[in-house]
Amino acid sequence: MIRAIVLLLLLFLALPAAAQTAIHRCVGADGSPVFSDQPCTSVGATSLLPLPATSASSGEPTAGLLCAKDLGELRDGLVQAFAARSANRVGGLILWNGYGSAGAVENLRAMEALVHRPLVALEGNEGTGIDAVTSAPGGAGATRRAHFDVVRDSGCLWLRPPA
Incomplete structure (x- = not known):
């Protein structure tokens, strides 16, 4: 009985994390910000997040974070x-x-x-x-x-x- 209650409690605690949807921060073709639950490329936009290290090191251009370093x-x-x-x-x-x-x-x-x-x-x-x-x-x-x-x-x- 206690195991069932603990298991049920753990399931309820995990439920909100499973319900959260990732929000993709993108830049549209016109330079305006776009927020979507779909990947940026599927809505015709460019991601604001840097590409994984493997893509960045391959020489492909990245949008990077919109932040001036200098x-x-x-x-x-x-x-x-x-x-x-x-x-x-x-x-x-x-x-x-x-x-x-x-x-x-x-x-x-x-x-x-x-x-x-x-x-x-x-x-x-x-x-x-x-x-x-x-x-x-x-x-x-x-x-x-x-x-x-x-x-x-x-x-x-x-x-x-x-x-």
């Missing part, structure tokens, strides 16, 4: 986001700790307008932050600066939304 990678990511006119890509470079969903949405809307302006230059460094210097669409008019603070967290460099 200032050059952070700048490149920002340049690519402007080239794609993608506020979501800029959002992927931002450390969102401390921002609620309303604050994040508000910042992404502001960045949507920002990335549609031609990027003239990126100025600054890790200590002073990065200024994205943009011109008016069509190249006419004065330039504008959007200042991003740069922070280091978990071995990566991240941007903070412009103030």
